[in-house]
Amino acid sequence: MAFRKLEPDPRKREGDVLALWAERDVFRRSVEERRGGPRYVFYEGPPTANGRPHIGHLLARLQKDLFPRYKTMRGCCVPRKAGWDCHGLPVELEVEKELGISTKAEIERYGVEAFVERCKASVRRYIGAWEDMIRRLGFWIDLEHPYVTLSDDYIETLWWELKEIHRRGLLYPGHKILPYCPRCGTSLSSHEVAQGYDRVADPSVYLRMPLADDPGVSLLVWTTTPWTLPANVALAVHPREVYAEVALDGERLVLARDRVEAVLGGRGNVLREFPGSDLLGKGYLPLYPLAQGGRAYTVVGAEFVSMEEGTGIVHIAPAFGEEDHELGKAVGLPLLQPVDRSGRFTDAFPLARGEFVKDADPKIIADLRDRGRLFRAETVEHDYPFCWRCDTPLLYYAMESWFIATTQAKEEILAEAETIAWYPEHVGSGRFGDFLASMRDWALSRDRYWGTPLPVWTCGRCGALEVVGSRGELVERAVDPDLARTVELHRPYIDRVELRCPCGGTMRRLPYVLDTWFDSGSMHTAQWHYPFENVDEFRASYPADFISEGLDQTRGWFYTLLVTGVLLHGKAPYRNVLVTGMGLDAQGQKMSKSRGNVLDPMPIVEEHGADAVRWYLASESAPWNERRYSAEGARQARFGFLETVRNCHDFFALYAGIDGFTPETPVPEPPARPALDRWLLSRLGAAVGEATAALEGYDPFRATRAIAAFVDDLSNWYIRLSRPRFWGEGLPEDKRAAYGTLYEALRTLALLLAPFTPFLAEALWLSLRREGDLDSVHLAPWPEPFPQDRALEEQMHRVREVASLALGARNLAKVKVRQPLPSLHVLRRPGDEAVPEELWDLVKAEVNVREVVLVDDLAPFRSPKVSPEFRVLGPRHGPRAPRIGAALARMDPAAVAAALARDGRVPIPGEGVELASDEVKVTWEPKAGFSLVEEREGAVALDLRIDDELRAEGDLRELVHRLQLLRKEAGFEVTDRIALGYAGDLGELFHRFGDRIRDEVLAVELLPGSLDGADHGAELEVHGRSGRVWLKRVGR
């Protein structure tokens, strides 16, 4: 097994790994080979198959891959069943767009059967796109055996669930005010409405409602939905609040006392005040007298009337508001419905017949103005719900719908919700908790075509209801059992199945389909076709240990999963939820298909590789933070991190290949290795420990930080300083220690990276694995944490800082590192004595000095300069300041500085004053021949005095450097042996340092004069000596 350099092109490298995974069946084995281990249950939140994946989907998808991979390496068995959410309005909408139609009438005309078939085709197409993305990014999930919500088996389980819920008395038909999309022609559930609020400008109008028995007095009413005014049948006041009659510009207006200031802005005179109850029962002149009799057009009392907005007098339209509807039922108001199912006014309201209600607002306002009923009209900005899929403004409508009585199980659901661990925690306690607290019954039915059919049949004769819980029951009760046995459980096919009623009548199915969130929310059970099949599988996989989706699923899947889980199985269906932040575009706008600002990840993956995208997503920020996406992030992950890892490996592979090092080569035990090696192992131990702890706490970002810090240490310190250890011949003990350390570091790094960048990790593993190791890193066990040597890490930290200061000192003095210098003086710090000589030796090599000396005083290397601080001196000493300054300048600066340091002041001879430290500015300058750096991190003085010997050494290094460059220019391998010819003044250096030059540049011959058949040659100039050299490859 030879180490070999990794494929540098990420696309090719990852392609090879994908092929290898397929060939060796690695994913399946990673599950099957863990069958004996503890089960770690993961649930896939099914993507809706109505659009292509975008980069915002990747963040949650990454978590859903990363944690199962990690847990697998920890020894758990983690089956991962893929799933696809196939039903619902989103899919219908896609097909409508394809067909260029937009109403239910058009669908009926096109034919429901053909329409449904197109829905299936659309779903298949998008599933294909998702599968491609999932495979390419190395997201391991069983795509061969997914749960598919459109399958008859899946539907059958949903029917069983509904029957169970019905048996508990929690499924019921109701007539309620529901948010309704006039374009889609169906009501929506509260979690669907929650998806679609948007800020809009709506009219805000105040209207006069003259009293029937005293038309000189008008009740003042406020609304933001003028289109609901034709359906007005009453006004509501709060019986216990105080109302006021106000005279204004010759008219008399009634409104709540607390609203007078806000509405009239201080104009008008309050004539009298009275309780709201005084108004009850009074009649008023309707705006549009469409209703007759009863208590129409009178004032009623209601507790919900608010003193926070409006006028304290509320317009009541029972057809269009939930509270209005309840109130109407309670006090017996007529229900006016002048709007049809498509959101257009009917003949009942001729003024705007056939117009979409929201479009009719201006016409209604104009009409009321003409008739003197309009008091004021303005515009307000507020949030209004829109259909989450087609962006049509929702209307609140009195509708028939089927409900699940979730509120009946509220206590149980809340109690179970307490058992769930949320990451980050606040989502569970705040957002999710709030939503549960305001729970409403689940409006389950939809008036649509493509979905799970509601399994409820009714008898045309006696009106009996039957909830069917399985295909078996269907066959048993069907008029045509053969049809029932084979029929597809979708509309329109299922609608052809009629049942026999005990009364002798025929039962037909109610034409509803289910809220698609019921489909996905039931996957815990329906993915197994439980209870008809796979009973053991179901039991072993409920509840899930881990789910992860975007924050927007709080009211979506997280909610419906919980509700169905608790109702059916009495237990929360998941234990840990990792919530990912929403994806924003580079401008900070939410990425969404409708805004057209989605970023397609695939071109980025093609350019930089899946690992780069994965590492970018994982290492940028905590997963729950929202984030702005850009291709630049993936580029940085690639060149800033992945390429460094590859480089480290390739460095190792290059030299291990040259020396014939293998994993079986004996290496010294770690305690017997140099401090540099022991330091790296300690740092490795830290990385393993931190990454493990972070992943156990569902914080992958922290894990990436620990790993990235380790890679930085590995590349920029360990390998950089260790390079000379690899250059000599053979395999002496120190070299074997270096190989052993570097090998262990890279091998462990491959394991740590496996969940994050599975392709690069695999490529590393394949190069590095030992005889007998598993044939994939993803089958290998996660590294065990091991102890650190914290003292050594601190000492290394100290010497790295010293080296950095010393390089800074070189920089200041403009002396190249190649030029050796005699000494580096380091201002001693506590603990420096304990730093082993070995570490100071690293500093010597890094800084290229002959010795490192600890000193207690910088005095030998610097001298003070003192100058008067006139800004302080002036105000204190007035006209004497210049003379004091001059006197100070004549004094010995060292003495002044010493006095100030000792006493905090210094007497000025002849002036009779003492100057305080703030009156004298002391600056330090290095003495001649030294370069000085003082920072918070420490202080060093670099001795710059170069003697002839050092100078010559510098020249040698310069020459060697040039020769190495020439070797490279000539295209030689690092192991090639060469012959060297030289001419000119340079010859002196060759004569003086012949042996060392031979060793450094692998020259077997050094010959004065030109070289026959040379591969390369050049003019060189080193420190005033010029000449020419020739290089020729003679062997390897």
Next chain:
RNA sequence: GGGUCUGUAGCUCAGGUGGUUAGAGCGCACGCCUGAUAAGCGUGAGGUCCCUGGUUCGACUCCAGGCAGGCCCA
């Protein structure tokens, strides 16, 4: 209007039980190094830590109020 999260360098983001001079990466400038080489290192410039008020010896951090953005609710 309410809840919640976020606001720190040009960009993407860390951070701190309240304590000298607030960090990283990228980008920029200058320099270095190069037997890992389409790499690597150092130095520098760049910050009212969103604003206001409070608590405190001391606030970027805690508290209150506000502003801006995201998500959610009404």
